[in-house]
Amino acid sequence: MNIFCLLKQxxxxxxxxxxxxxxxxxxxxxxxxxxxxxxxxxEALQLREKHGGTxxxxxxxxARAAEALRSALAMGADEAVLISDERIQSDEAGIASLLxxxxxxxxxxxxxxxxxxxxxxxGQVAVRLAAGLGIPHAASITSLDIDGTAASVxxxxxxxxxxxxxxxxxxxxxxxxxxxxxxPSLPNIMKAKKKPFQTLSLDDLGVDAAAVAPLxxxxxxxxxxxxxxxxxxxxxxxxxxxxxxELLRTEAKAI
Amino acid sequence: xxxxxxxxxxxxGGKLRQVSLEAVHAANxxxxxxxxxxxxxxSGIIPVASELAAYVSGKVYAVDHPELASYNAPAYxxxxxxxxxxxxxxRVFLGHTAEGKDLxxxxxxxxxxGQISDVIxxxxxxxxxxxxxxxxxxxxxxxKAFSGGSGVVTVRPNNLPPAAQAASPAEVVDxxxxxxxxLRSIVKDVVRKAGGKVDLSEAKIVISGGRGVKSxxxxxxxxxxxxxxxxxxxxxxxACDAGYCDYALQIGQTGKVVTPEVYIACGISGAIxxxxxxxxxxxxxxxxxxxxxxxxxxxxxxIVGDLFExxxxxxxxxxxxxx
Numbered sequence: 001m002n003i004f005c006l007l008k009q010x011x012x013x014x015x016x017x018x019x020x021x022x023x024x025x026x027x028x029x030x031x032x033x034x035x036x037x038x039x040x041x042x043e044a045l046q047l048r049e050k051h052g053g054t055x056x057x058x059x060x061x062x063a064r065a066a067e068a069l070r071s072a073l074a075m076g077a078d079e080a081v082l083i084s085d086e087r088i089q090s091d092e093a094g095i096a097s098l099l100x101x102x103x104x105x106x107x108x109x110x111x112x113x114x115x116x117x118x119x120x121x122x123g124q125v126a127v128r129l130a131a132g133l134g135i136p137h138a139a140s141i142t143s144l145d146i147d148g149t150a151a152s153v154x155x156x157x158x159x160x161x162x163x164x165x166x167x168x169x170x171x172x173x174x175x176x177x178x179x180x181x182x183x184p185s186l187p188n189i190m191k192a193k194k195k196p197f198q199t200l201s202l203d204d205l206g207v208d209a210a211a212v213a214p215l216x217x218x219x220x221x222x223x224x225x226x227x228x229x230x231x232x233x234x235x236x237x238x239x240x241x242x243x244x245x246e247l248l249r250t251e252a253k254a255i
Numbered sequence: 256x257x258x259x260x261x262x263x264x265x266x267x268g269g270k271l272r273q274v275s276l277e278a279v280h281a282a283n284x285x286x287x288x289x290x291x292x293x294x295x296x297x298s299g300i301i302p303v304a305s306e307l308a309a310y311v312s313g314k315v316y317a318v319d320h321p322e323l324a325s326y327n328a329p330a331y332x333x334x335x336x337x338x339x340x341x342x343x344x345x346r347v348f349l350g351h352t353a354e355g356k357d358l359x360x361x362x363x364x365x366x367x368x369g370q371i372s373d374v375i376x377x378x379x380x381x382x383x384x385x386x387x388x389x390x391x392x393x394x395x396x397x398x399k400a401f402s403g404g405s406g407v408v409t410v411r412p413n414n415l416p417p418a419a420q421a422a423s424p425a426e427v428v429d430x431x432x433x434x435x436x437x438l439r440s441i442v443k444d445v446v447r448k449a450g451g452k453v454d455l456s457e458a459k460i461v462i463s464g465g466r467g468v469k470s471x472x473x474x475x476x477x478x479x480x481x482x483x484x485x486x487x488x489x490x491x492x493x494a495c496d497a498g499y500c501d502y503a504l505q506i507g508q509t510g511k512v513v514t515p516e517v518y519i520a521c522g523i524s525g526a527i528x529x530x531x532x533x534x535x536x537x538x539x540x541x542x543x544x545x546x547x548x549x550x551x552x553x554x555x556x557x558i559v560g561d562l563f564e565x566x567x568x569x570x571x572x573x574x575x576x577x578x
Contacts, residue, residue: 011391013392013508013509013527013528013531014527014528015391016394016527017391017394017395019395024390024391024395035509036509091369092360092369092370093363093364093368093369093370096364118391118392118508118509119390119391120390121372121373121389121390121391121392122370122371122372122373123356123360123372123373124359124360124363124370124372127357127360127361127364128360128363128364131360131361131364131365132364135439136328136329136438136439136440137328137440138328138440139356139357140353142502152443156353156502156503157326157353157354157445158352158353158454158455158456158503159448159454159455159501159503159504160353160445160446160447160448161445161446161448162325162326162442162444162445162446163442163443163444163445163446164440164441164442164443165440165441165443166439166440166441167439167440170439170440175502176495176502176505176509176510177495177501177502213402214369214402215368215369215370215401215402215404215406216369216370216371216399216400216401216402216406217399217400217401217402218397218398218399219380219385219398219399219400220385220397220398221395221396221397221398222395222396222398223394223395223396224393224394224395224396224534224535227534227539227553228553229551229552229553229554229557230539230553230554230555230556230557231555231556231557232551232557232558232559233556233557233558237560237561237564237565237568238568240558240560240565240568241558241565241568241569241571241572242568242572244540244556244558244569244572245569245572245573245576247556248517248538248540248556249576252517252537252538252555252556254516254517254537254538255460255484255517255573255577
């Protein structure tokens with residue numbers, strides 16, 4: 001089974017956001033694999049364990065994204081591909097096109113990605129890629145079973161559970177709870193250094209920067225208003241409950 | 256702009272979703288005088304189409320077919336493709352819901368359009384509409400616009416006001432749907448979450464449980480309070496990871512971001528990732544045994560106490576007061 005896993009490098013979710021010179025500052029920031037993409041990598045590895053084949057992790061990003069790809073190799077992925085080029089200014093549409101330019105030239109059975117990225121969170125790239133490749137998809141999956149070319153998935157749709165059947169090749173995006181991502185083992189961390197790692201430029205893909213120019217633009221960035229500590233309500237539990245209800249009705253006018 | 260604007264409205268549980276009216280509002284604001292049409296897809300939808308028509312200034316297109324009873328990506332895309340090709344809308348609006356999130360990129364890909372997802376505010380500028388959206392799960396906000404071509408927008412529930420009624424109800428136009436014989440994706444079953452429970456993303460009041468609820472039974476007192484208040488139940492990652500509840504309830508940087516009027520956090524310490532999911536709530540209440548819990552640093556009202564004592568007492572108080 002030829003399995004491709006889409007991956008994005010994002011800030012660690014612990015990071016506070018600082019805006020500097022109109023940009024989100026990356027000073028001293030810790031980078032990780034986008035948490036939802038980790039579920040995708042784990043699912044890819046489990047598919048390979050059941051069905052055999054190869055897991056290739058692919059990312060579009062700056063040079064530092066190589067570290068996230070290496071983490072995926074250390075989890076057990078077989079090969080990594082980084083699409084990186086200073087001329088890439090793309091938004092979600094262009095990133096999907098770049099992934100399509102690479103993946104469409106490979107034999108593939110299953111493409112996995114995360115539900116959305118915890119930074120920009122547009123949740124578009126994977127589904128756009130499915131559309132571009134002309135393959136069916138299921139997003140936000142909580143379980144996946146494959147038998148030949150038939151895939152049975154459950155997906156989380158705002159708390160409802162939908163059961164779908166898709167015909168491979170197909171694309172799936174992972175929801176939390178799909179699996180428990182494994183920690184890289186020491187042997188795998190060592191092996192990762194020797195696994196095939198390709199970096200592809202726009203020229204390697206045969207894609208013109210203009211063809212993947214952004215269709216949207218960012219005009220501004222801001223932080224949410226500061227929230228200070230409010231009031232602690234004292235007394236016995238009964239007094240606290242009564243006082244809270246009173247405050248919510250009179251002061252906060254909320255209920 | 257001279258091109259028309261289209262809203263893809265959504266039905267859930269046989270009813271028009273509130274967020275669809277919020278999408279119509281966003282569409283009206285962005286249209287700059289161009290006609291705003293809506294399309295509604297499903298089975299047995301004429302009553303909902305008529306309800307929607309009261310809010311739409313252009314036309315309401317109804318694609319009504321038994322095969323469209325449940326959302327299915329290729330079927331719903333096929334249901335609107337013809338309309339997209341005929342009307343060539345400059346902007347398409349959807350709710351940022353499970354269905355909207357799934358359909359929007361397909362529509363954007365079909366149109367060759369950009370997409371701005373999860374919009375919480377729309378404002379005007381000399382060059383057109385500016386869309387505000389959260390990034391890093393609401394730790395920051397960005398303002399985006401389209402670079403000149405067509406665009407798809409998804410709007411986050413509960414942030415924009417619903418559209419006002421139109422001057423006169425729109426004409427409802429039936430559109431044919433030809434079922435595809437070769438769908439490579441089929442919905443076999445839909446299991447709705449327990450009925451009567453309020454939707455997390457649209458709820459005005461959310462009651463959330465953390466590790467402090469200690470078990471799935473521990474959510475019972477929270478559910479009783481929620482029932483009295485007509486509230487939705489949410490959870491922290493800690494509670495979900497511990498198996499006390501389903502991940503569908505998780506609020507946070509991974510999980511859902513909610514903007515209710517009132518957020519009551521029970522047994523939640525207030526990790527930065529959780530805060531990211533609820534910090535825009537209008538009023539935040541924290542109930543926690545630990546006076547040092549970080550959540551007390553920005554809750555509007557805090558009760559240091561045992562949630563198993565306090566929450567049932569709150570339920571009683573609200574029952575009395577709301578009776």
